[in-house]
Structures are given as structure tokens and as C-alpha cells.
Amino acid sequence: MIEARTHPFEQRRAAVTGSRTRMANLVVPSGAASGEVIDLLTREPVRSPVRRGGRGTVVDLTDRGAPAYRSTRDRLVRQILATATPERSDRLFPGPSGEAAVTFGRGAAGVLWALAESGVDVPTELVDWLERSAVRVDPRRPGLFDGASGVALALSRLGRADAAEELWRTVDAAPLGPLDVSVARGLSGLGLALLERAPILDESALMDRLASIAGELTVRLGAGRHGAGVLRGGAGAALFLLDLYEVSEDESLLAPIEVALLHDLALLGWGPLSDANASPLWWQEPLLGNGSAGLAMVLREAAGHLDAGWLGDAQEWIATACECYVPERPGLLDGAAGTAVALWHLRRTPWDTAVQRRALMRPHLERLGLLGGTDLDVARGVDLSSGAAGILIALETLLGPEERRVPFFW
DSSP states (O other): OOOOOSSTTOOTTHHHHHHHSOGGGOOOOHHHHTTOOOOTTOOSOOOSEEEEOGGGOEEEOOOOHHHHHHHHHHHHHHHHHHTOOTTOSSOSSSSOOGGGGGSTTTSHHHHHHHHHHTTOOOOHHHHHHHHHHGGGSOTTOOOTTTSHHHHHHHHHHTTOHHHHHHHHHHHHHSOSTTOOSOTTTSHHHHHHHHHHOSSOSOHHHHHHHHHHHHHHHHHHHHHTOSBSSTTTBHHHHHHHHHHHHHHHOOGGGHHHHHHHHHHHHHHTTOGGGSOTTOOOHHHHOOOSSSSHHHHHHHHHHHTTTOOOHHHHHHHHHHHHHHHHOOOSSOOTTTSHHHHHHHHHHHHOOTTOOHHHHHHHHHHHHHHTTOSTTOOOOGGGOOOTTTSHHHHHHHHHHHHSSSOOOBTTBO
8 A cells, every 4th residue: 555645755665776776786895805894884985996887997986076066056056047937927937838838847847846856945936836827737638747747746846735736636537548658648657646646635546546547558558559768658657557566566567567668678679679670779869758768767676576687688788878878968858867867777786875976977977068067058948858957856866965856766
């Protein structure tokens, strides 16, 4: 059953994340091999190279990432807030107008959620704008990325519980038939949002609704008429079903999870599971939203519940692709920020400290142009999907004092 939650976005899965890591994939600090005693809980920066990154690279764990992170973070926050126009009725931030201007994926809901998640004191007038504008959301569109459930989650995170509950009532009444399988605008995203809903007023009704979504989703997955990746493919469906399995322990969910993951690996041309003539998109496009990077994050989650050798093999190859790839765009779901988040997710160990996390990821972020003196140019947009808000939450996750929650991987 779902454990009681009174605050939105509680980290339900934090307690089990460490236990999922396969010991065979962990990198042991160099001193351990010679019997040297290593304090894994030290708060002081390690002054010698004790960790090997991907492909045998020795990483110096001296903490030089914090100053650059703080400078980049503060600049991003200032730039995002400077673009806000609460006096306008059509949009709060640069980008689309109308209903899309309110949404989690492309509009104000996602930007304000990212600011709040990053520890920013969001100005009241911006939250007021979102609450007033929530009425624009079509009640027939309950999706996470572009509909009512995403806006409801953001309002909850921003402390507007009553406004969020009004939206949840429209989500509860929305028919499932018109929805596709995706996280972007379909069943998987709705399910992920409902699993984060708080407070839970009727646990039995919620579980019934989740079971209905899972049933519809399983049927659609069997038809195989969907894309690949977290945002629009089988990976997103598998992520929702994995989360539901963790609270329901319904083992009938495991088979469709495996089907969804195999579908995506084949569609992205991963050799052992695809046609000989398929393009190796898993290597060419390791992106968090529609590419292999997000898929690999779900593969790692699934490895705690499925016993299949291809899970580990695919993760390792995609992690290598993330290390080699330099996306053209900087964004979270479609660019460098998301690739870096996925790489950390795939390379992390249970004992990594914030200092180690910064030291390991700083070179990758510098290589990808996301740290230091680089101007991240908010003219590209400030939205969560491809703009400054998504880059902010990625930097907070990778370099901040504590890891933040990345969209969909609650």
C-alpha cells in the first residue's frame, strides 16, 4: 500500500535506491584493494585520486566544483526570475502562450517547480499567477507534461494545496480512453503524477485509479505502437509500472515492464536486441527525454526487480555513450544537462558523498559547456524541458549540497 504522505514530492524511493545497485558494478576506492582503512563517511575533501571513472580514468576527488557551481546557479536563478512577467495574462515566462504557458513541461508550472526544488524562494506574485492561470488547463487533458496533473503537482510544491486539489478533482474525472502510453501526455505521466499526489484523501480510490491506468497501459504496450524513451516511449511506461510495483507488490506488472524495455532497446538499435540494419540510435542520441540516456536510468531501476543479463550490459554501453556524446543543446530532456544527469545516475555508488559527486561530474559538465564562464543564454527559453529551469535542476542534482529530484524519477 502507499505509505502516508502529507507533503508533496516526498522521496518515496530514497530508502531502496541504494539496495538496487549491483555490487559487481561498484567501483572500489583504490585503498580498499590494499587493505587500507577508508572512512566512507568523511566530510573532508579527499586530497588524492581514489576513484576511477569510466574507462579507467583516475579522478582527483579534490572538491573544486562548489565555487563554479554556486556562480552558475546564482546566475541562472537571476536570469530566470528576470524574464518573469506576472503583469501579463497570456504567459509568465518567454515561450508559448495560452494553455501551454501554464504547463509543467513547457510553461510556468515546471519553471516554478524547478526553482522551488532548487531551494529558491519563489516570489509570491509568480505563484499567484500560476494559481490564477490554472483554470486555463483543459479538464480533458490530465497529463503530467502538458495537462492538469503536472500543474497540480507544481501548485502543491509551491504551497497552494486548495488550488491543487481543485485540479486533482478534474484529473480524477478525466477518461483514460483518449490517452496514449506516454509520460508526455498519456497514461504513464498521469500514473507518475498520481503516485506523487499528496495528501492522499482516499487511498483505496487512488489505488483503484492506478490499477485502471496500469491495465489500460499494459494493453497498449502489447500493441507496440509507441516510440522510445522516457517521454514518449516504453521507458516511461516501465518507469510508472516500476513505481506502482514498489507500492503494490503486484508481480503481474513485471512482465509488461520487461516488454516495454525490450521494445525501446530494439527501437533504438541496441545490437543484441535489434535488426542487423537498425541505426544505433542508443549511441547517437543518449538523451534523457527521447533517447537512450533516460532509458538506461530506467534499466538501472528495473535491475532491482528483473533478473536479465541484458539490463546490465545495456546500461554499461549507454553510460559509455553518455561519456562520449556532446549534445548540440544544453537542455534537460533534449540536451547536455540530461545526459550528464543520466551519467551520474548510472555511475553512482551508495557511498558517494557530495564532494565526490561534484569531483566526478565537474569535468563532464565543463566538457558539455554547462559550468564555469559559459553563458547558458536564456534566450533559448527558461522552461523545464529544454531551457534554463531544466539546466538549473540538473546542476543542483549534480553539484549541489544534496541531490535534487529530476522530473519523472521522483
